[in-house]
Every structure is written in C-alpha cells, then in structure tokens.
Amino acid sequence: MSEGVEWALHSCLNLSWIETGEAMTAAKLAAFYSLPTAYLNKQLQSLAKAGILTSTSGPRGGFRLARPLDKITLMDVVTAIEGAEEAFRCEQILREGPGGSPHVDYRESCVIAQAMRRAELAWRHELAGQTLADIRKTVEGRFPGTPDNTRSWFANLRT
Amino acid sequence: MSEGVEWALHSCLNLSWIETGEAMTAAKLAAFYSLPTAYLNKQLQSLAKAGILTSTSGPRGGFRLARPLDKITLMDVVTAIEGAEEAFRCEQILREGPGGSPHVDYRESCVIAQAMRRAELAWRHELAGQTLADIRKTVEGRFPGTPDNTRSWFANLRT
DNA sequence: GCTTAGTTACTCGGATAAAAAGTGTCCGAGTCAGAAAGG
C-alpha cells in the first residue's frame, strides 16, 4: 500500500484542527512532517479529485476539507489514494485450464476468488466503519493538547 | 498483491487432487493453466521455503504438499508469497512532526496506525479462518467432476 | 475617496524523471533413475 495513505490521513486531521475558513497550502502541510512538498501535493490532488478536499489556486489558496470529518471514512481516503480496484485481482486462470470457458466470469464463480474477496470485504468493512471524526475524537481523548499545539504550530510557521 | 498468490492457491488445490505419492513438477503444474514455467517455479519455491510444500530434485522430482490441506490456511499461502509485513506500514511520520519523540514507537501509539491495523487484522482473520480443505470441499460440492478431471488431465499429459 | 485596470507573486496541476518492486527468463548444481558391466 502506498505511503501516501498515511500522509493523507494525517493531513486531513491537521486540516480539521486548523480549520479557520482559511485554506492550507501543500507546502505548509508538508513542512509539518518534513515531507516532500510536491509529492504530498500530488496526494492532496487525489483527495481533491475524490471530493474529500477542495482546492483553490493563487494567493491565499490551498486545500481545505470538502465536508465534515464524520462524513469521511478511512475507506474514502484509501480509495482516493490507492484506487478502487481490489488487492487480490482474479486473473481468471481457470479460463486457461482444461474445461475453462471463455464465457464464464471466474471472478464470480471461482471459489478461491470468492474466499479472497470475502477477506477483502472484511477489511473494507472495517475501514468504512471508521470516520476521521472517530479518529480525531480518540486522539483528542488521549492527547488533549493536540488541537491547540497543531493550530499554534501552523500559526507560527515562518516563510 | 502479487499475481503469484492466485497461482499458488490453485496449484496447491491441484496438488491435493493428484496426490498419489508422486511429486509433480513445476512444468506440469504450469502447463495446466498455461503459465510461465520458470516463474511459477519461483512461487512454488516460496511455498517450499514456508514449509507448505516439499521439493525434490532430480528425476521423478518435483513438489508435493508438506501437510494436509486442513492444516494450510489462505493466510499461510498469502504470507509465503507476499511476505509477512503489513500492507499499511506506519512510517511514523509523527516522529518528524512537532512534539515528536525519537523514543516513542508510533506504530503502536499512533491512532491512525491502530485503526489501519484493526482493518488489516480483520482481513488476516478471515484468511486465517479458511483452510484449503474448506476451499476444496466447496469446489467439489459445486463441481463434483473436478477431482477426476484434474487427475486424468495430469495423467494424460504428454512430454 | 472610490473605482478600475495592471502587475505581481502565489498556488495548484499535470508533465517529466528516477527509483523500486514485480514479472519473466536462463543456466548451473545436485540428484535420482536406469543402463551397463562384472561377479
């Protein structure tokens, strides 16, 4: 799985803590974790395309959350970065074997594909069941200073 | 996820159906699905290293199952091919952020990492809960001719 | 003072390059089966 998922999740949380109506540039979000600016920008673009963030060009531009955190699931972010296709993609090798038919969709009928899909659905179900709001709530419960610290760090950022 | 997982799973099932005490070569297993022989051999080697198959060199050599199918889970095969590391690997970017400490293991304490791990555990749990014996039983229930067809195909294989 | 046009600096966005992982191939080391020779 791409490293960008981790960056995206953390950046979304940061965006929620500094929310002031102002947009946050990719450069500032990258500076927070010393990440390569241009590459994080690429990930944020993916989030924007997926409708999780909105982007604004020009001075005072940047990214901001497109909707409240409780409307953004972990699944949404993972799909935005990784794409929608499944990890185990059945290549239908049964079709090449004896008795294989070109007219059968083995992605549906192959028992192995079904078993792998069941596991992947369990994974997706867990991801879809947790919103970023849940994550933020847990973080704030364990580290109450995080919102203020984050906000003030971005406020005091130079250059 | 690597394509080799699909090849490995199907090949293990085939091995169980033709089990006669004889070993099966990578070339024959590859011919069954018209797969590239040398590359399938590579995957089978991984299964052998993981203790799922045993390999024999020389004439009459090849691969055979190292233990009964009901002792082989989908998780075992996936781990053998893909490796044991998690799909979402926390790079601990919190360490590079303000307030980050070099002495904290953020793979454990980071709430995001925990949430992603929970999802991955659900996936692993599903995979570990299904043995190849379960798969075979289901296949034989839906396609009763499979064992005989497979066995006779390998028996009649030329060259 | 207010409006308006022009300029400038800033930001995203996609095009481009480098690195890594995945995919595929080839040849050699070891080994076992079978043939051949000897008893």
Added chain:
DNA sequence: CCTTTCTGACTCGGACACTTTTTATCCGAGTAACTAAGC
C-alpha cells in the same frame, strides 16, 4: 541372476534481464490579492 558402478537426463534453485508501478521533482497555467493610476 544379482550386485555394483557409471552414465546421463531431469529437476529445483538461484542469478540475471525486462516491464510496470511507485516515488519524487520540476515548470507552466491560472488566479486572486495588491498597487497605482484615473475619475
């Protein structure tokens, strides 16, 4: 006929290319704010 040696072919196993994906970078198009000029 049985045993033993030798040969030879067969198989895995790892080393070596090629392709695709991931990671990272760089500039240009567009935009909004600021400046300054005109009313």
